[in-house]
Structures are given as C-alpha cells and as structure tokens.
Amino acid sequence: MNTFNFIQAAISHNLKDPHSKALEPDGLSPLLAIATQSSGARGLIFLFVLLTFVLFHVSVSYSASKTFKDEVGREVVVLFPPKKIVSLAPNITEILFSLGLDQEIVGVSIHCNFPEKVQSKVRVGSYISLDFEKIVSLKPDLIIATGAGNTRDMVERLERLGFPTYVIFPKNVEDVIRSVGHLSQLVGREKEGVEIIQEMKRRRERVVERTQGLPRPRVFLQIGEAPVVTVGKNSFADDLIRLAGGDNVAGNEKEMYPRFGMEEILKRSPEVILISSMNPGGNYQKALQEWSRWKTIPAVKNGRIHLIDSDLIDRPSPRIIEGLEEMARLLHPERFKR
Amino acid sequence: MTNDHCSLFNYSFMKILTLKKVLLISAFLGLILVLVTILSITMGSVKVEPHRSISILLQSILGLKGAGTETEKTIILSLRVPRVLLAGLVGAGLSVSGAIFQALLRNPLADPYILGVSSGAAVGAIVAILMGLGTLSFGLPLASFIGSLLTILIVFYFGRQEGKIHPNTLLLAGVIVSSSLSALIMFFLSISQREELRTIVFWLMGDFSLSNYQAIRLIFPYLLFAFLLLYAHARQFNLILSGEESALQLGVNVERLKLISYLGASLMTAASVSMCGLIGFVGLIVPHSVRLIFGPDHRLLLPASALVGASFLIASDTLGRTLFSPVELPVGVITAAFGGPFFIYLLRTRKVVKTL
Numbered sequence: 001m002n003t004f005n006f007i008q009a010a011i012s013h014n015l016k017d018p019h020s021k022a023l024e025p026d027g028l029s030p031l032l033a034i035a036t037q038s039s040g041a042r043g044l045i046f047l048f049v050l051l052t053f054v055l056f057h058v059s060v061s062y063s064a065s066k067t068f069k070d071e072v073g074r075e076v077v078v079l080f081p082p083k084k085i086v087s088l089a090p091n092i093t094e095i096l097f098s099l100g101l102d103q104e105i106v107g108v109s110i111h112c113n114f115p116e117k118v119q120s121k122v123r124v125g126s127y128i129s130l131d132f133e134k135i136v137s138l139k140p141d142l143i144i145a146t147g148a149g150n151t152r153d154m155v156e157r158l159e160r161l162g163f164p165t166y167v168i169f170p171k172n173v174e175d176v177i178r179s180v181g182h183l184s185q186l187v188g189r190e191k192e193g194v195e196i197i198q199e200m201k202r203r204r205e206r207v208v209e210r211t212q213g214l215p216r217p218r219v220f221l222q223i224g225e226a227p228v229v230t231v232g233k234n235s236f237a238d239d240l241i242r243l244a245g246g247d248n249v250a251g252n253e254k255e256m257y258p259r260f261g262m263e264e265i266l267k268r269s270p271e272v273i274l275i276s277s278m279n280p281g282g283n284y285q286k287a288l289q290e291w292s293r294w295k296t297i298p299a300v301k302n303g304r305i306h307l308i309d310s311d312l313i314d315r316p317s318p319r320i321i322e323g324l325e326e327m328a329r330l331l332h333p334e335r336f337k338r
Numbered sequence: 339m340t341n342d343h344c345s346l347f348n349y350s351f352m353k354i355l356t357l358k359k360v361l362l363i364s365a366f367l368g369l370i371l372v373l374v375t376i377l378s379i380t381m382g383s384v385k386v387e388p389h390r391s392i393s394i395l396l397q398s399i400l401g402l403k404g405a406g407t408e409t410e411k412t413i414i415l416s417l418r419v420p421r422v423l424l425a426g427l428v429g430a431g432l433s434v435s436g437a438i439f440q441a442l443l444r445n446p447l448a449d450p451y452i453l454g455v456s457s458g459a460a461v462g463a464i465v466a467i468l469m470g471l472g473t474l475s476f477g478l479p480l481a482s483f484i485g486s487l488l489t490i491l492i493v494f495y496f497g498r499q500e501g502k503i504h505p506n507t508l509l510l511a512g513v514i515v516s517s518s519l520s521a522l523i524m525f526f527l528s529i530s531q532r533e534e535l536r537t538i539v540f541w542l543m544g545d546f547s548l549s550n551y552q553a554i555r556l557i558f559p560y561l562l563f564a565f566l567l568l569y570a571h572a573r574q575f576n577l578i579l580s581g582e583e584s585a586l587q588l589g590v591n592v593e594r595l596k597l598i599s600y601l602g603a604s605l606m607t608a609a610s611v612s613m614c615g616l617i618g619f620v621g622l623i624v625p626h627s628v629r630l631i632f633g634p635d636h637r638l639l640l641p642a643s644a645l646v647g648a649s650f651l652i653a654s655d656t657l658g659r660t661l662f663s664p665v666e667l668p669v670g671v672i673t674a675a676f677g678g679p680f681f682i683y684l685l686r687t688r689k690v691v692k693t694l
Contacts, residue, residue, distance in 0.1 A: 128540055129547050134383055255531065
C-alpha cells in the first residue's frame with residue numbers, strides 16, 4: 001500500500017496540467033540554482049536563457065484565450081483562434097471542412113468519410129473507443145465531441161489530459177444550423193459560418209414553401225432490416241419528414257429508434273416507404289423483395305419504396321439540407337421535377 | 339458436478355512445499371510480471387522509443403524530471419501506466435477469486451462469475467447507464483459494485499441449508515439467481531436506445547480504455563484486503579479439499595472457512611468487475627493453468643495465480659489495444675482467443691488431468 005502510494009504520488013507530481021506549465025516555477029528553479037552557482041559569463045547566459053523563458057511563457061499564457069459555453073452547458077477555455085483541431089464525429093468533421101478549416105483539422109474519427117480530403121487526416125478511434133494516445137500525440141488545442149456518441153467519461157478524460165473539449169449536441173435541423181454558428185465562432189470563422197447558415201436556411205425555406213398545403217403522405221422510414229427499426233419522435237429523420245411535407249407513421253413513438261412489428265406497419269399503412277442504407281445499393285433489392293410480400297400497404301401497391309442515403313438524413317451536418325431536399329423529392333415528386 | 343476425487347484436487351499428487359519454493363516461484367513469476375508490465379508500457383498506437391518510455395517511467399518513480407517531451411510523458415504516465423496497473427490488478431483479482439471458487443465449490447468449472455456476481459454487477463451497471471448515472475464519474479462503478487454486493491447477499495441467503503453452506507446448494511442458488519438476473523439484463527437491453535446499447539455492450543465485453551489512477555486507488559484496498567484474508571487461510575483450503583470431515587477432524591472451522599472464502603472471493607470479483615466490466619476466461623483458466631504447472635497447494639496457488647493472472651491480462655489488453663489500432667479490441671476477445679487454446683494445450687500435455 002505504501003509503495004503504491006509512493007509511486008502514485010511520484011507520478012502525479014510529474015503530471016501537472018500541461019496548460020499550467022507556463023506559470024509553474026518548478027521547471028525553472030533548477031536553472032536558477034545553476035545560474036546562481038555558476039560564475040561570470042556562464043551565469044549571465046543562464047540568466048538570459050531564464051529571462052527569455054519567462055518572457056516567452058508570459059506571452060504565451062496571455063495570448064488570447066476565450067471562454068465558450070458548449071451545447072451541453074460546459075465552459076470551455078480555448079486558445080483563440082485554435083490551430084490544431086481534432087474532430088470526434090463525422091458531422092463535426094463535415095462542419096469544420098465546410099468552414100474551410102482544411103489545415104486546422106489534424107485528427108478525425110474512423111467514421112469520418114466526407115469530404116474526400118478527410119482521407120489524409122489521422123484517425124483517432126471510434127465514438128466509443130477513442131485512441132487517447134493518438135490524440136495526445138497530435139497535441140490539439142481544441143477537440144470537438146458530440147453529445148450523441150461520445151460519453152461524458154471521455155470528455156472529462158480529454159479535459160483532464162489538458163485538451164479543451166467542446167461538445168455539440170444538435171437534436172433537429174434548427175439545432176444543426178445553430179451548431180454551425182457555434183462552431184464558426186469557436187474557430188474564428190464567423191463570416192463563413194454566416195454564409196453557410198444563410199444558404200441552409202434559404203434551401204430549407206424553399207422546401208417548406210413548395211410543400212406547403214400539399215396532402216402529407218404517411219411515411220415509414222426503415223433504418224434497420226432485422227429487426228425492422230424506424231425513426232420516432234425527436235430523431236433527425238422525423239424532423240426531416242415533417243419539413244419535407246410528410247407524416248411519419250412512427251412520429252408519436254417516444255423512443256428515438258423504435259422497433260416495429262409487421263402488424264403495426266400494416267395497420268398504419270404507409271404511403272411511402274423510405275429505406276435508409278449505410279451502403280447505397282447494398283441490400284436494397286433484398287429489402288424490396290421483402291416488402292413486395294405485403295401488397296396491402298399502399299406504398300408497396302403503388303411502387304413508392306425508395307432508397308435514401310443514411311449519411312444525408314441522420315448525420316447532423318450542413319449536408320442534412322441535401323437530405324431534406326432528397327426526401328422532399330421522394331415525397332412530392334410532382335413539385336420537384338429535376 | 340461436484341467430484342471430490344477430481345484429479346485436479348487430488349492431494350496424492352501433492353509434493354512437499356517449502357517456503358523457499360513458494361518464494362522462489364513467486365519471485366520468478368513476479369519478474370515475468372515486471373517484464374510484461376514494462377514491455378506493455380513501451381507498446382501502443384503511438385510509437386515512443388522503448389528506452390525513452392522506460393526512462394520516463396523510471397524518472398517518474400524516482401521523482402526526477404527530464405527525459406521525454408510533454409506528449410510522451412502524458413502518453414506513458416497518464417494513459418499507459420494506469421491502464422496497465424488496472425489490468426494487472428483486475429487480472430490478479432479475478433484469478434485468485436477463480437481459484438477460491440473452484441476450491442469452495444469443489445468444481446473445476448467454477449469461475450468468479452459462476453455464482454452470479456457478474457450478473458449483479460451488470461444489472462447495476464446497466465441501471466446506472468439507463469438512468470443516466472453513467473455520466474457521473476464513478477456512478478457506474480459504484481452502481482455495479484452495489485449490484486454485485488446485493489447479489490452476493492441474495493445468493494448467500496438462498497444458498498444455505500440449516501445455517502450451513504453446502505457447495506451444491508450454493509452453486510444452484512448462484513446459477514438460478516444468475517439466470518434470473520440475465521433475464522433482467524436481456525429486458526434492459528431490449529428497451530435501451532442505440533447509444534446506451536453501445537455503452538452497455540462495451541461494458542459487458544470488458545473495457546480498460548478509461549482507466550485512471552482514481553479507479554486503481556478505489557479498488558486496490560478491497561483486493562488487498564480480500565487477498566490477505568484468503569491467503570491467511572491457504573493451509574486450511576488445502577485441508578478442506580481432502581474432505582470436510584477430515585478437515586473438521588484436523589481442527590478446521592469448516593463453516594467459517596467457507597463463509598470467509600465465499601465473501602472474500604466475491605468481494606474481490608465485485609471490485610475487479612466494477613471498474614472495467616465483465617472480462618471472461620481469466621478467472622477460469624489462470625488458476626487451472628497454475629495448478630497444472632505448480633500443483634494444487636493454495637499457499638503457492640494463490641500468489642502464483644495473482645501474478646500469472648496479472649501478467650496474462652496485461653498482455654491481453656496490450657494486444658487488444660495495439661493489434662488493430664486506432665480501433666481497440668475488447669480485452670475479452672483476446673483472453674478467450676489466446677487463453678482457450680493454451681488451456682487445451684495444457685490439458686493435453688499434462689499427465690495430471692488424464693482422469694478429468
């Protein structure tokens with residue numbers, strides 16, 4: 001027990017928060033000791049070195065650091081503007097690239113697949129298992145996490161390792177637009193942010209206007225095959241269906257991704273079935289075949305079963321507007337002729 | 339299932355054990371543990387030169403400053419070292435409690451989870467995750483620890499007859515409580531959301547990725563206390579394995595011994611499992627392997643199991659985090675993949691087990 005405490009104390013002694021090192025005298029005192037012992041020119045050189053150290057550190061520690069409140073209410077102190085950013089989720093990566101931060105992004109999650117430029121970035125693990133060593137070795141000055149995938153333990157751990165970690169947690173399309181705004185302020189790209197936000201809002205209004213007053217088809221969005229899983233209240237896709245002028249048949253389920261039995265689907269008789277696929281074209285044919293057995297469903301009878309790219313409808317990035325437009329086209333083809 | 343004449347516990351094979359032999363073998367296994375530990379600290383998804391890793395480690399132990407950049411120090415001292423230490427503690431804890439359960443139940447299939455401690459821990463952890471307590475640091479370990487303690491008490495309550503512990507009754511009670519809790523786990527899994535589900539599944543597979551010094555500080559006292567308590571009775575465990583009757587005649591307080599072994603081993607399991615989830619296989623194969631190699635005397639079996647278990651789990655976790663980096667494999671995958679075949683090899687090559 002004693003030995004253990006000893007090791008522990010020794011280790012924690014060496015493990016001060018890297019950000020506080022500028023103001024920590026321990027690292028300098030040996031230099032000072034040597035300087036006062038040595039004589040003449042040597043001592044002067046040491047003092048000079050010491051002085052530059054102090055000045056340098058002072059200038060670093062007083063360079064503009066800003067405090068932000070993140071989307072889960074935590075306070076995050078960020079060196080402004082951040083120069084090395086690690087993104088822990090695909091939607092964050094997309095937002096950052098859209099803000100033009102190609103250089104600043106140094107690490108991304110293994111799930112990040114858009115845009116193409118992401119291929120050259122270092123991978124720092126998945127949502128649930130982060131590669132902390134990689135993150136430490138990248139020395140980021142800002143990490144952006146998502147409340148929808150990363151756990152609080154991870155975020156706390158990253159903060160303890162000395163990395164400011166900002167959490168975004170959008171829950172619908174409006175929130176995504178807000179998150180773009182937050183991130184653009186966080187990284188000092190307000191101008192680009194405003195442009196993206198205006199564009200997103202313009203395209204959203206266009207969809208809403210065009211579908212206004214039209215009859216709203218009952219929509220069943222399938223996100224899992226076995227078991228059949230759909231989207232309930234509070235999911236992104238549910239918000240998209242509503243904005244695109246549809247009526248989600250599972251829109252009153254309070255579970256976010258409820259499991260549906262065939263009886264329930266028959267009873268709610270959807271007029272459009274959308275199949276969200278991870279890899280477009282993959283099991284689409286098989287899913288179509290499955291559905292073709294249920295001729296009483298209006299969507300099956302009228303051939304209104306469509307595939308939709310899951311990255312566009314459940315990833316809260318600027319591209320969610322593309323997902324919205326695609327969905328509106330599928331629900332109201334007569335209003336959106338290409 | 340109980341077989342008092344099972345060759346694993348047959349003491350006609352037992353050679354005379356001297357203190358010198360215990361110390362020598364322990365020192366040898368301890369040396370292996372130190373080597374495995376150091377090797378594991380030099381390995382990871384980010385390459386830090388082995389000699390630099392070691393000098394960073396030595397300097398921090400000696401309280402010196404110097405070698406290594408801040409980045410390297412953080413990687414070694416706040417990521418790798420706590421992880422390796424926690425894996426070692428958990429490996430030792432599960433192996434020792436496995437050895438004790440095998441002796442207590444006189445059943446070679448016994449492992450730390452056989453009496454439902456793990457299911458109780460899982461229910462506690464899942465309830466914490468579903469209630470959002472998982473977001474509090476130490477909400478989850480605490481809940482899982484409470485879950486296993488409750489299970490230990492329930493099994494103990496139903497596992498006794500006329501105030502005495504009967505291995506078979508205890509085993510049955512444990513298995514039944516465990517299956518009921520499994521039903522509860524299934525229920526929770528079926529109603530949980532996508533994000534929670536991932537957290538739960540990861541916990542059920544065992545995970546060291548969030549290890550820190552606080553976790554080690556929290557479980558170390560429990561493990562140490564339970565180990566010392568059990569080790570103090572090592573000689574009596576030897577006697578009880580030759581039959582309760584004869585142990586009684588030799589002056590062993592059999593009921594008290596069974597109580598101590600049950601509570602001590604359960605406590606050890608509960609503490610281990612609470613920090614890192616359910617890691618399988620270690621508690622079954624390590625004590626058996628040690629028994630096959632060094633013999634069944636508990637005075638050697640307990641410390642040797644602790645040291646071998648620690649080395650085994652540290653090595654497994656290191657493989658898990660390096661094989662497919664940046665993605666980590668759950669450590670349970672590795673323990674099963676490497677432990678199983680090795681155990682079969684031992685079974686085939688060692689004469690002792692021919693009658694198993």
